[in-house]
Amino acid sequence: MNTRSLALSHDILMKIEKPARYIGGELNSTMKEKARVKLRFAMCFPDVYEIGMSHLGMQILYGMFNEMEDVWCERVFSPWVDLDQILRREQIPLFALESQEPVSRFDFLGFTLQYEMCYTNVLQVLELSGIPLSAKERTWKDPIVIGGGPCIYNPEPIADFFDLIYVGEGETRYRELFDLYLACREEGVSREEFLHRAGRIGGIYAPNLYHVTYAQDGTVQGMTPEYEDLPKTIRKETVTDLDAAYYPLKPIVPFIRATQDRIVLEVQRGCIRGCRFCQAGQIYKPIRERSVETLKRYAGELMKNTGYEEISLSSLSTSDYTGLQELLEYLIAECSARKINVSLPSLRIDAFSLDVMNKVQDVRKSSLTFAPEAGSQRMRDIINKGLTKEDILHGAKMAFEGGWNKVKLYFMLGLPQEEDADITAIADLCNDIAALYYETVPKENRQGRIQITASTSFFIPKPFTAFQWAPMNGMEEFVRKAMLTKNSIMEKLNKKSISYHWHEAGTSVMEGILARGDRRVGKVILDAYRHGCIYDAWTEQYHHDRWMEAFERQGLDWEFYILRERAADEVFPWDFIDCGVTKRYLLREWERAKKGETTSNCREQCSGCGAASYQCGICISAR
Amino acid sequence: MSTTLRIKFERTGPVCYIGHLDMMRYFQKAVMRAGIDVRYSEGFNPHQIMSFAYPLGVSMETRGDYFDIDVLSYPDCETIADQLNGVMADGIRVISVTALPEGAKNAMASVAAADYLVSCPALTDDMLQQFLLRKEIIIAKETGKKTSMEDIRPGIFALELREDHMLFMKLKSGSDGNIKPAAVLGALSEIFSIETDSDRIIRLEIYGKDGEGTLVPLG
Numbered sequence A: 001m002n003t004r005s006l007a008l009s010h011d012i013l014m015k016i017e018k019p020a021r022y023i024g025g026e027l028n029s030t031m032k033e034k035a036r037v038k039l040r041f042a043m044c045f046p047d048v049y050e051i052g053m054s055h056l057g058m059q060i061l062y063g064m065f066n067e068m069e070d071v072w073c074e075r076v077f078s079p080w081v082d083l084d085q086i087l088r089r090e091q092i093p094l095f096a097l098e099s100q101e102p103v104s105r106f107d108f109l110g111f112t113l114q115y116e117m118c119y120t121n122v123l124q125v126l127e128l129s130g131i132p133l134s135a136k137e138r139t140w141k142d143p144i145v146i147g148g149g150p151c152i153y154n155p156e157p158i159a160d161f162f163d164l165i166y167v168g169e170g171e172t173r174y175r176e177l178f179d180l181y182l183a184c185r186e187e188g189v190s191r192e193e194f195l196h197r198a199g200r201i202g203g204i205y206a207p208n209l210y211h212v213t214y215a216q217d218g219t220v221q222g223m224t225p226e227y228e229d230l231p232k233t234i235r236k237e238t239v240t241d242l243d244a245a246y247y248p249l250k251p252i253v254p255f256i257r258a259t260q261d262r263i264v265l266e267v268q269r270g271c272i273r274g275c276r277f278c279q280a281g282q283i284y285k286p287i288r289e290r291s292v293e294t295l296k297r298y299a300g301e302l303m304k305n306t307g308y309e310e311i312s313l314s315s316l317s318t319s320d321y322t323g324l325q326e327l328l329e330y331l332i333a334e335c336s337a338r339k340i341n342v343s344l345p346s347l348r349i350d351a352f353s354l355d356v357m358n359k360v361q362d363v364r365k366s367s368l369t370f371a372p373e374a375g376s377q378r379m380r381d382i383i384n385k386g387l388t389k390e391d392i393l394h395g396a397k398m399a400f401e402g403g404w405n406k407v408k409l410y411f412m413l414g415l416p417q418e419e420d421a422d423i424t425a426i427a428d429l430c431n432d433i434a435a436l437y438y439e440t441v442p443k444e445n446r447q448g449r450i451q452i453t454a455s456t457s458f459f460i461p462k463p464f465t466a467f468q469w470a471p472m473n474g475m476e477e478f479v480r481k482a483m484l485t486k487n488s489i490m491e492k493l494n495k496k497s498i499s500y501h502w503h504e505a506g507t508s509v510m511e512g513i514l515a516r517g518d519r520r521v522g523k524v525i526l527d528a529y530r531h532g533c534i535y536d537a538w539t540e541q542y543h544h545d546r547w548m549e550a551f552e553r554q555g556l557d558w559e560f561y562i563l564r565e566r567a568a569d570e571v572f573p574w575d576f577i578d579c580g581v582t583k584r585y586l587l588r589e590w591e592r593a594k595k596g597e598t599t600s601n602c603r604e605q606c607s608g609c610g611a612a613s614y615q616c617g618i619c620i621s622a623r
Numbered sequence B: 001m002s003t004t005l006r007i008k009f010e011r012t013g014p015v016c017y018i019g020h021l022d023m024m025r026y027f028q029k030a031v032m033r034a035g036i037d038v039r040y041s042e043g044f045n046p047h048q049i050m051s052f053a054y055p056l057g058v059s060m061e062t063r064g065d066y067f068d069i070d071v072l073s074y075p076d077c078e079t080i081a082d083q084l085n086g087v088m089a090d091g092i093r094v095i096s097v098t099a100l101p102e103g104a105k106n107a108m109a110s111v112a113a114a115d116y117l118v119s120c121p122a123l124t125d126d127m128l129q130q131f132l133l134r135k136e137i138i139i140a141k142e143t144g145k146k147t148s149m150e151d152i153r154p155g156i157f158a159l160e161l162r163e164d165h166m167l168f169m170k171l172k173s174g175s176d177g178n179i180k181p182a183a184v185l186g187a188l189s190e191i192f193s194i195e196t197d198s199d200r201i202i203r204l205e206i207y208g209k210d211g212e213g214t215l216v217p218l219g
């Protein structure tokens, strides 16, 4: 019988959008007896339920923690703005979904930080939970607030709000941290002493036990730990053998439709390519594959345990997975028998991928996707994107012959060294693809006009990339470039076949500031939050003016963080993190970029990035 | 060849806050997990042939709702019920499974009446007698932008006060006239100036009609 009672009253649940976001109880969610666990962990994805529940990393840690007998891990998400207001007004503390109990009662509150624009939502969750926003004000009454995920490769802007930061893949060190926590509580040591000891565990950073000094010019001078036995650099944690790592074979199946409403098979971690703008490509190095055998077994189990009608493959660049053909052929056969859809990742267009797409998609409805990221070859060499115009036109021609007539293209504006000719080349490329269609497909075989969708996002330099030294464009320059793209498309013969979309400029500017900010930016985040910023990742909730005002009030110059080119010897706020890839290597890549020289991928030839120190994946396997 | 199986289920507790479409998606997944040899529609995106008797509103609890699935083969009804109950989320349970005779109307088309239970502390037996003695009970009914008047009295088959101030209602349902329990509560509240709460209604059973026109549970 059902004994769970809900934290929200019936009246509240009937007043808000999608009450099912807050009730828990989904299939495969874990209930435990409070009295029988020693440690309670609240895992938070600081965005709305449907987004958070689509994140594989969260399902991994949730499942892994709950396999530990003495730990109970529950979930927390950002309440949507409607419930947010009600919780504040009625002073209802934020609760975890499983037990429906206040988050403040937990031992740990963990945040997964997947994008910088969620930072104000972290503050929202802390505040609604009744936990002091500033880590320094917390006592043993408050949970230990720990953060992980890609954003923490520069944790400094949010350092004030976190007790601990976990650098790297979560599978490896949590048990050690939990044991330390339990021992410290037993021993009765102070909270600071626990954080101090935790800071000695590999991959764990206790930000408030480090002191940052700044040089005259406003750049970071150095960082000193408050205890001598704390490490000066924090080395990223990495799973060396994916086949042996935990995988959630009984993931939670939401009642309401999540963004990712399907089985997710993570085929590999990391990427062999070194696109110079891409942070994920660097921080998850080296690439490590799961074996096809393991994945086949997982697929079967997951189908049985979830009932999903769709399965998808996930990784940074699934075309590069060496077992792709075998795995897809197996899945297609297996899934068609069970009436399950195979949802394809965006694959490099070639004979194989077209054949697969033909089998699992309706050709007339599906589209081809290319991500050249830049319009001109010169620019693609600068960013080290090994995709040529010939590749694209060749792939498109084959696809047109196969019946496709929809093409999606992704580009970036504002890349380093960009000239207007690189931007107008976007229009040229789109036009050439359209012309190729009309050339390739005789009139009588055409299903109407070809539909080309070109989208541009604004380039944002990120830590641990070759472009971490690069200047970023400001708002006006971005808007000018988007207009230039648009106008040059409008001048083309095939303009009616091309539609163009661009990403909002304000959020990109702000993301850029947060990505390469230092500790001083923390007070701006707090100020912006205090002045109503929340859900900044949602364009319609985002208020650029509020952020700019917050910078002004805090007397901090935002331009400093994005507009200038950084000197080769500048000390970065994130330099104390060792993600395997060395700064020396990145600097070399930055120099090569400026000369338009490309670098080979890990499978062609090792370029000595430094990640070989992890002794796993491609770095130690035969090429 | 396929057989239509009628599945009777209940839902109680927090899970009542999920909407009808999500409930359908939930059962589609459950059928997959249970490994039932269900029949799919033809076409590029085949889906399970599944039909619900009556949409379940957000927050409504049920002790007896129904949906139909078509199966290509099945061991026996009890096994299907056990298989489904082996893969349920907390608060949802399959009560029974029946195989329909060939040519039977689907669940939705069969609905003729439904029973409800709702807490109504302000209501007295006297009021209820008075209410039932009325020849007609006219309420304003909103359909889209228009408001029309409707007599709900003929569709009220029975009202009864049970213990703990629970009001039992048997109401006409289905495609040729549907009386919502909230409409009855609204009329009671207006006539006797009492407070009623149409938020936590429990559906107890759904009926169809047999050959003689008598109401019989759907499955």
Ligand code: SF4
Residues within 6 Å of the ligand: A271, A272, A273, A274, A275, A278, A279, A280, A281, A282, A316, A317
């Ligand atoms: S292919 Fe390039 S952009 Fe994609 S993940 Fe790899 S490095 Fe990043």
Ligand code: SF4
Residues within 6 Å of the ligand: A285, A286, A287, A601, A602, A605, A606, A607, A608, A609, A610, A611, A612, A613, A618, A619
């Ligand atoms: S060390 Fe070489 S092979 Fe290993 S990730 Fe770096 S570049 Fe690739």
